[in-house]
Amino acid sequence: MAATTAQPMGSLPSGMGICTTAPDLFYLPELVFGGLVWILVASTHVDPPNPLAWVMFVSVFCFVMTFLWMIIFVSGCHKNSSGWAAADYAYHCLAAMFYLSAGVAMAFITFQKKTGGDIKIYKIDIAAVVFSFVAFILYFLHTILSSIRWKNF
Template sequence: MASTTMGDVLPTGGRVFTSIPDLFFIPEFVFGGLVWILVASTEVKHENPMGWVMSVSVFCFVMTTLWFFIFLCGANRSSSWPALDVGYHFVATVFYLGASVPLAFITVLEGQTFAALAALAPASVSGFNPDVLLEARKIYKLHIAAVVMSFLATLFYFIHTIFSAIRWKRSYRNQIPS
């Protein structure tokens, strides 16, 4: 008969740093935090998409931190935790994908605007201030970095979801009496 205890299915304490799905907590922190920092450091001209990106990055950063500490402290011992782990990481993946695509779209539009401004402004306007162009270029580069980090965060949440689903399936099999 199979054991109904969680056994080695969900790690606790220091084992969180050595198990495959939970090892992805670290890059999720890093890339999610970078998205938050990069978007927050720019001037928000497109409130709706940027507000959504900020909401997703802050929500996922805080929830991943809480989730990590729950695993680290060992409060994840009931049989429902593998399913909750899959569910949370799936939601985080969908949220990050839903934030990454509009962020990329806005960044492409900013790039087109920046290119048009760079091509036309100095030639057509006397007394053009080059600092405006430099500031637009800086914001554009920050948004490019935010897009890259956002898609990387999406990728790591997706990989974590896949491995958590495998772990969930394994834990479900262990609970069924043979």
């Protein structure tokens, strides 16, 4: 008889269990693509400063918070309460909205730079836009799966 390692309904994963549950599988890709946005935006000339400062804030904030959130789940500090399931949903919903707004702002600035300037910076900005929208999709999927988990909690 084989033992199952699935999480029971109404429990949040901890330890390496986050590598086997549906919404928590997105932690590492969120960190990778969010970090890429952070690196790419930081490597370009900041002109105009306001929208790119927002993109930098979003990428750094979401990178740090996602890393801390992942550490909380890995260490088991969440104690399987419904409050943590709701907080997981709320954080990922906020992060998805942040990345959507950052991606749109970055796309707008990149579109404006299309007609002049350094082509290398333009290509880096395009990559940042693409990775920003990939990060948005990852956070959005995490939000949907976290809401389902919260509902079933």
